[in-house]
Amino acid sequence: MSKIKLITGFLTLFLLGNLHAQEQELSSEKSVYVKGNALFIPIGIVNLGLEHQISKKITVQGDVLISPWKSFAGHELQYYSISLEGRYYFNEAFKHWYVGANIAGSRFTLQKWNYWNDGLVTDEETGITRKTSDLYQKGYSVILGVTAGYQFKVSDRWNVDIYGTVGTSQDFYKGYDRTRGDRYDKAEKFNKSGEIIPYRGGIMISYKLK
Numbered sequence: 001m002s003k004i005k006l007i008t009g010f011l012t013l014f015l016l017g018n019l020h021a022q023e024q025e026l027s028s029e030k031s032v033y034v035k036g037n038a039l040f041i042p043i044g045i046v047n048l049g050l051e052h053q054i055s056k057k058i059t060v061q062g063d064v065l066i067s068p069w070k071s072f073a074g075h076e077l078q079y080y081s082i083s084l085e086g087r088y089y090f091n092e093a094f095k096h097w098y099v100g101a102n103i104a105g106s107r108f109t110l111q112k113w114n115y116w117n118d119g120l121v122t123d124e125e126t127g128i129t130r131k132t133s134d135l136y137q138k139g140y141s142v143i144l145g146v147t148a149g150y151q152f153k154v155s156d157r158w159n160v161d162i163y164g165t166v167g168t169s170q171d172f173y174k175g176y177d178r179t180r181g182d183r184y185d186k187a188e189k190f191n192k193s194g195e196i197i198p199y200r201g202g203i204m205i206s207y208k209l210k
Contacts, residue, residue: 030054031094035063035161035206044069049204051161053093061085061100065200070109075116076136076178081106083200085147085165094159094206100147102165102200108173111136123184130177135184139173139191143199157208165200 030053037047049063062084069077083104090097115132122129145167153159171193175185185191 029210032209033094033159033206034209035159035204037065037202038205039202040065043072047202047204051087051094051206056092057089059087059089059093061087065106074133075111076109077111078109079106080108081141083143087147087149089151094151094153096152097150098148100149100165102143102145102147102167104141104143104145104167104199106141106143108140109136109138128180130180130184134177134179135175136178137173137175139171141169141171143167143169145199147200151206159206159208161204161206163201163204164198166196166198168194169197169199170194 032053033051035049035051037045037049040047044067046066047063049061051059051061053059062082064083065079065081067077067079071077081104083102085100085102087098087100089095115135117132119132120129121132145165147163147165149161149163151159151161172190173193174187174190175183177184
């Protein structure tokens with residue numbers, strides 16, 4: 001009988017202690033940081049985010065990127081994206097190393113890097129010759145990726161967040177010739193492509209809202 005009482009007492013203390021710990025975690029303050037990407041500011045690209053703490057080691061971040069350039073160094077660079085990311089910190093939220101899962105969507109009017117030259121391409125069917133530097137792409141993407149990063153505190157309310165994301169991008173686009181004003185591709189609707197690319201990254205300066 002004494003053993004039963006001892007076990008019952010131990011279980012009671014364990015359960016009460018566990019409930020107390022859960023109540024403390026639920027009642028503890030969940031931090032929120034607003035942030036901006038310092039790497040993109042000098043070239044006029046806006047990348048803002050909001051990171052919200054869910055538990056001791058898990059946060060959720062949403063961010064937007066706006067690149068409004070109809071022409072940047074002679075290339076189209078209009079790119080608008082929104083992404084949502086879940087993060088797991090190995091230490092605790094907003095401190096040190098973390099990994100994340102990211103989903104993003106974007107719309108773009110841009111010139112792919114492999115078109116940044118003055119080469120010529122001739123369509124065998126139509127006989128039309130075009131300069132590759134006159135060709136650009138317009139469409140949208142759906143992207144899934146993984147993030148790795150490191151965040152550290154510089155004062156009571158300021159953090160620095162260094163990160164990068166790599167993922168699979170599924171792209172749907174139309175190709176245009178800026179000189180002739182017509183499409184250079186043969187697709188009836190959209191061209192489709194998929195590739196593994198780095199698509200997010202930088203140095204976020206973060207300010208603690210609460």
